[in-house]
Amino acid sequence: MNPKKYSIIAGTGFFLIAYATFIPATQGLRDLRGDGLITLHNTHLNEMVTVQYRNANGSYDRKALKEINHILRCRQTNRERKIRVDLLEMVDQIQDHFEAAQVDVISGYRSKQLNEYLWIIGRKVSRNSPHMYGQAMDIRLPGVKTTLLRDYADHLNLKGGVGYYPSNQFVHVDVGMKRRW
Numbered sequence: 482m483n484p485k486k487y488s489i490i491a492g493t494g495f496f497l498i499a500y501a502t503f504i505p506a507t508q509g510l511r512d513l514r515g516d517g518l519i520t521l522h523n524t525h526l527n528e529m530v531t532v533q534y535r536n537a538n539g540s541y542d543r544k545a546l547k548e549i550n551h552i553l554r555c556r557q558t559n560r561e562r563k564i565r566v567d568l569l570e571m572v573d574q575i576q577d578h579f580e581a582a583q584v585d586v587i588s589g590y591r592s593k594q595l596n597e598y599l600w601i602i603g604r605k606v607s608r609n610s611p612h613m614y615g616q617a618m619d620i621r622l623p624g625v626k627t628t629l630l631r632d633y634a635d636h637l638n639l640k641g642g643v644g645y646y647p648s649n650q651f652v653h654v655d656v657g658m659k660r661r662w
């Protein structure tokens with residue numbers, strides 16, 4: 482085979498594989514073009530991490546994802562859970578869109594115990610919250626109006642949930658069911 486032709490085919494194959502591994506994780510999200518670099522600040526634990534969780538070829542960095550799982554761990558039990566990459570992609574896109582230095586995360590993963598506790602004391606949490614499955618984050622961006630954050634999340638998140646909490650000034654985003662509140 483003509484080596485030039487072969488390299489074009491091989492190149493296309495590589496592109497298709499990279500494309501295929503990237504796209505299924507992010508179905509249901511519009512205009513996704515985050516740079517794969519994210520800065521998350523856990524406001525309850527006051528811990529921060531900056532990581533390149535997605536490489537230039539579209540693959541995910543396992544070590545970086547573990548660091549993210551750790552920073553977003555349950556504040557009551559310290560337990561960790563795998564955070565969904567499509568959720569990260571959405572939050573990354575939100576950070577980049579507003580050119581925010583960091584994303585303040587009020588709530589990432591919640592153990593069943595913590596979620597049940599919050600429910601019992603009357604906080605506005607669902608008893609089967611997507612936070613218990615690593616599918617949700619409650620976020621705010623320093624210097625960005627929460628209403629703008631909500632509107633942008635609403636635009637971006639075609640299939641998941643977006644909730645607005647004006648009294649606490651944060652926005653809930655999840656990759657569970659499509660809901661708005």
Ligand SMILES: [Zn+2]
Pocket residue numbers: 588612617618619653654
């Ligand atoms: Zn939430």
